[in-house]
Amino acid sequence: MTRLDSVIERLQAQRACLDWAASRIAAVDGPVLEIGLGNGRSYDHLRARLPGRRILAFDRALAAHPDCVPPGDCLVLGDFRDTLPALAARGVAPAALAHSDIGSGEAKETAERAAWLAAHLPALLRPGGIVLSDQSLDSPELAALAPPPGVARARYHLYRRR
Amino acid sequence: MTRLDSVIERLQAQRACLDWAASRIAAVDGPVLEIGLGNGRSYDHLRARLPGRRILAFDRALAAHPDCVPPGDCLVLGDFRDTLPALAARGVAPAALAHSDIGSGEAKETAERAAWLAAHLPALLRPGGIVLSDQSLDSPELAALAPPPGVARARYHLYRRR
Numbered sequence: 001m002t003r004l005d006s007v008i009e010r011l012q013a014q015r016a017c018l019d020w021a022a023s024r025i026a027a028v029d030g031p032v033l034e035i036g037l038g039n040g041r042s043y044d045h046l047r048a049r050l051p052g053r054r055i056l057a058f059d060r061a062l063a064a065h066p067d068c069v070p071p072g073d074c075l076v077l078g079d080f081r082d083t084l085p086a087l088a089a090r091g092v093a094p095a096a097l098a099h100s101d102i103g104s105g106e107a108k109e110t111a112e113r114a115a116w117l118a119a120h121l122p123a124l125l126r127p128g129g130i131v132l133s134d135q136s137l138d139s140p141e142l143a144a145l146a147p148p149p150g151v152a153r154a155r156y157h158l159y160r161r162r
Numbered sequence: 163m164t165r166l167d168s169v170i171e172r173l174q175a176q177r178a179c180l181d182w183a184a185s186r187i188a189a190v191d192g193p194v195l196e197i198g199l200g201n202g203r204s205y206d207h208l209r210a211r212l213p214g215r216r217i218l219a220f221d222r223a224l225a226a227h228p229d230c231v232p233p234g235d236c237l238v239l240g241d242f243r244d245t246l247p248a249l250a251a252r253g254v255a256p257a258a259l260a261h262s263d264i265g266s267g268e269a270k271e272t273a274e275r276a277a278w279l280a281a282h283l284p285a286l287l288r289p290g291g292i293v294l295s296d297q298s299l300d301s302p303e304l305a306a307l308a309p310p311p312g313v314a315r316a317r318y319h320l321y322r323r324r
């Protein structure tokens with residue numbers, strides 16, 4: 001598999017998981033947390049699949065394509081380890097879905113950020129809420145789910161908040 | 163179509179065109195010119211499909227993944243408008259294939275670079291050589307070819323050197 005093959009497989013897996021999750025949370029109240037806005041592609045996909053849903057996007061700094069910049073009150077800049085814990089105090093309801101795409105290419109940093117998310121993300125989700133993550137998140141409050149058909153298990157990690 | 167759908171379609175088109183071109187030039191002598199190395203994904207794909215073929219990669223500065231850095235004598239850094247014309251003087255034979263992926267997101271700059279390539283690339287190619295380009299290249303020496311099955315015409319531009 002070439003790196004071109006690999007990126008296509010990864011993006012197809014991401015799309016399949018986002019589509020699956022959008023359908024799964026159709027009847028579940030609560031906002032979506034997009035953790036790692038990046039270029040905004042998955043944000044754009046989620047807002048198309050979930051019209052009317054509030055999507056809060058988090059990133060260290062804004063790097064999104066101009067067409068994919070969330071409205072000001074839905075864009076939260078800074079280290080998510082600072083900004084996510086402040087959500088409840090802002091009156092944000094528990095989330096129906098969190099999508100985290102936080103791999104930076106730096107293995108140690110990515111592992112630290114994934115460990116932080118595993119420890120703190122469940123408290124921000126509604127019971128039964130869904131987590132999609134590019135990183136494995138090890139938490140007793142998150143039950144691993146099988147990926148949708150055609151998605152290799154190692155490509156994306158899916159969880160249900162217990 | 164979301165931006166996620168769009169990037170998947172673009173990368174699939176790129177792969178289909180690279181596979182098509184690799185098969186098309188199997189019996190044609192000459193190196194491959196990879197103009198716009200970028201992260202090195204298409205370079206990685208070409209070297210997998212064309213084992214033993216010399217692939218010269220051009221970019222303004224090295225930004226490729228560490229696994230996709232060409233060997234020193236095949237990596238040419240600088241503005242390609244300076245480095246491509248110097249190829250013949252270096253004894254490089256006319257190319258069997260040129261793949262150019264030069265869109266920068268800056269429309270005017272991209273158009274200027276595409277116009278330069280249209281004017282100067284044909285002279286670097288063997289007659290019958292193939293050009294794949296993310297930009298349209300308008301030259302009387304380049305005959306447009308239909309894209310391989312499944313690739314939208316606007317996604318990638320294919321030419322045969324007359």
